[in-house]
Amino acid sequence: MxxxxxxxxxxxxxxxxxxxxxxxxxxxxxxxxxxxxxxxxxxxxxxxxxxxxxxxxxxxxxxxxxxxxxxxxxxxxxxxxxxxxxxxxxxxxxxxxxxxxxxxxxxxxxxxxxxxxxxxxxxxxxxxxxxxxxxxxxxxxxxxxxxxxxxxxxxxxxxxxxxxxxxxxxxxxxxxxxxxxxxxxxxxxxxxxxxxxxxxxxxxxxxxxxxxxxxxxxxxxxxxxxxxxxxxxxxxxxxxxxxxxxxxxxxxxxxxxxxxxxxxxxxxxxxxxxxxxxxxxxxxxxxxxxxxxxxxxxxxxxxxxxxxxxxxxxxxxxxxxxxxxxxxxxxxxxxxxxxxxxFQNDLALGSSATASESMDKEHEAVNLFDRNSDTFWSPKLGTERAHIEIDLGEEKVFNRIVLKEHIQSGQRIERFKIEYQDAAAWKEFSQGTIVGYKRILRFNKIKARYLRITIMESRWCPTLSSCEVYLGPNA
The missing domain is CATH 3.20.20.80 (Glycosidases)
Structure with missing residues (x-):
């Protein structure tokens, strides 16, 4: 690097x-x-x-x-x-x-x-x-x-x-x-x-x-x-x-x-x-x-x-x-x-998640749902690409996702995509470049239980402190 x-x-x-x-x-x-x-x-x-x-x-x-x-x-x-x-x-x-x-x-x-x-x-x-x-x-x-x-x-x-x-x-x-x-x-x-x-x-x-x-x-x-x-x-x-x-x-x-x-x-x-x-x-x-x-x-x-x-x-x-x-x-x-x-009803609260890898037990993907800006997920240092799979617990309808990096550690993410699982296939529905303090993604309504966030490019190693899911007015 x-x-x-x-x-x-x-x-x-x-x-x-x-x-x-x-x-x-x-x-x-x-x-x-x-x-x-x-x-x-x-x-x-x-x-x-x-x-x-x-x-x-x-x-x-x-x-x-x-x-x-x-x-x-x-x-x-x-x-x-x-x-x-x-x-x-x-x-x-x-x-x-x-x-x-x-x-x-x-x-x-x-x-x-x-x-x-x-x-x-x-x-x-x-x-x-x-x-x-x-x-x-x-x-x-x-x-x-x-x-x-x-x-x-x-x-x-x-x-x-x-x-x-x-x-x-x-x-x-x-x-x-x-x-x-x-x-x-x-x-x-x-x-x-x-x-x-x-x-x-x-x-x-x-x-x-x-x-x-x-x-x-x-x-x-x-x-x-x-x-x-x-x-x-x-x-x-x-x-x-x-x-x-x-x-x-x-x-x-x-x-x-x-x-x-x-x-x-x-x-x-x-x-x-x-x-x-x-x-x-x-x-x-x-x-x-x-x-x-x-x-x-x-x-x-x-x-x-x-x-x-x-x-x-x-x-x-x-x-x-x-x-x-x-x-x-x-x-x-x-x-x-x-x-x-x-933004009053976060549909991701109580969700579970697994990551392709985590730095240690203190930096696991479940930190995305605790509403604590001081906790976050991160893979091992030097890992520039990684993904997280999220289980919302049941099928939910949504058209907004809010992502936050742990900017106290710096701004790392350069490019990402988000997919939902439809039967056995993953279908991409949103993508972006930077995240930083907050990134709000808007898209047409989706009904799904499983999501996957893939960090495609990042600096040194990515962090995510929060993932929130909402249903708002039409995108």
Whole structure:
């Protein structure tokens, strides 16, 4: 076996990356002065007085997110316009100078309280680009930004994600800023060591588009050079561009195959997040009330992202009232109902299984059905091909299978197939490339008792920690 293959097989996630991956599906909430000016990107010259939601209700946001099956919420605490949704001590351009709550309001606190009440993880978005602050383009601005970052991360409880984008344009004085990324990261690691730093950061990789497109093979183990891709100023987004918003970068379709990593230097665990908005825009616009994404489109993104070894970050923008619009709430509820009804009854619970081989008694195939992410099946080290035969106990009808690797040991599986036994013959009905944290397979309904999972290609040796079987709506 080539040394680079064994090397790639041993790359594994940090604890913070694993906790983030287990969040799976969570909300982005874009809310600022843009909501009241009907813009996507503010200019930085907006008066704080225009921020005046009439009925802001963060609990309504949290309830809607929970109804969809989400496990977290990331709030745009400051967007490119520089307006802060908390009463920052480092600037007057914030809610403390708005009429909302008579200047005593704090959106971040209300959202953090709602997240705790409804058991959602809280994340923060803080834009390094600031079109309002006169310090932008100077070393003093980097100090200001780190002060604000420390302020946000110190006063609102545990933060699971700090989300940076790479947008970098001119400030109010015409200058551009050289961002002190390493300094920003240092503050986060010091104050919130369990938070992942996403997109322009070392922990979570942007999938590469805002259109909800996902790769067929989404590798978490990739060349280290990808870590800095979104931070390159010349390639950053510098204008509100619909074309950029819907861009799908097909040239980056393969990020982690053997061919890609063969001659790579350092390899890192850098998993993907898929982000898109429930509407065409990221902020609320009344003319988009009839353009909420259809249920089937959201389900497709869910299956491709959460079901394809990534996470799904779905934006829902509050309206001028400070509430999610009724159409958005309705769609979120519909989405959650379908997901819950599909994945509530695991038909594989209590199944038995035998493998072509197992490493030892602690790594036998029966571990696939114990719902314990720390236990797993694995053959002997160096065994790249193996199979598992599953007995469901009786004939059952199903059209979904969920597979999970033990990613604490690395990402190993490169190609697999699944068959069912029909009389004495095995018939293939599904196949795939990577598995990773989670792979959801959809197919037409099958009635069978016996299944066989064959690992056709893997790195060093495969692992599987879970196999779940479900009957959902037609594939």
């Amino acid at each position: 080539s040394n680079f293959i064994q090397k790639s097989a041993l790359v594994s996630p940090t604890k913070r990356q694993l906790n983030w991956q287990e969040t799976e599906f969570y909300a982005f909430v874009h809310f600022t002065v843009n909501t009241f000016t009907d813009r996507e990107w503010g200019l930085g010259d907006e008066e704080p007085s225009i921020f005046d939601p009439t009925d802001l209700n963060a609990e309504q946001w949290a309830q809607a997110c929970k109804s969809a099956g989400m496990r977290g919420l990331i709030l745009t605490c400051k967007h490119h316009d520089g307006f802060c949704l908390w009463p920052s001590r480092y600037t007057d351009h914030s809610v403390k100078n708005s009429p909302w709550r008579h200047g005593d309001g704090d959106v971040v606190k209300e959202v953090s309280d709602a997240c705790r009440k409804y058991d959602l993880k809280l994340g923060v978005y803080l834009s390094p680009w600031d079109r309002h602050d006169s310090r932008y383009g100077t070393d003093e601005y980097n100090t200001y930004f780190k002060d604000q970052l420390r302020e946000l991360l110190s006063n609102y409880g545990d933060i699971f994600s700090v989300w940076f984008d790479g947008a970098c344009g001119e400030g109010p004085n015409g200058k551009t800023q050289i961002y002190d990324w390493d300094g920003y990261y240092q503050v986060i690691r010091e104050v919130q060591p369990n938070a992942v730093i996403s997109v322009c950061g070392p922990d979570v990789r942007w999938v590469g588009n805002e259109a909800g497109h996902c790769r067929e093979s989404e590798w978490s183990v990739v060349p280290e050079e990808l870590r800095d891709r979104e931070k390159i100023q010349e390639k950053s987004q510098q204008a509100d561009d619909t074309e950029f918003r819907n861009l799908v970068r097909s040239e980056d379709e393969d990020l982690g195959s053997r061919e890609v990593i063969r001659n790579a230097g350092e390899l890192i665990w850098y998993p993907a997040e898929v982000n898109t908005s429930i509407r065409p825009g990221w902020f609320y616009h009344a003319h988009e009330d009839d353009k909420v994404k259809p249920l089937q489109e959201l389900l497709e993104v869910y299956y491709q992202s959460v079901g394809g070894n990534a996470t799904f970050l779905l934006n829902i923008p509050p309206d001028k009232r400070g509430r999610f619009h009724e159409e958005d709430v309705k769609r979120l509820k519909e989405l959650g109902q379908v997901l819950r009804s599909t």
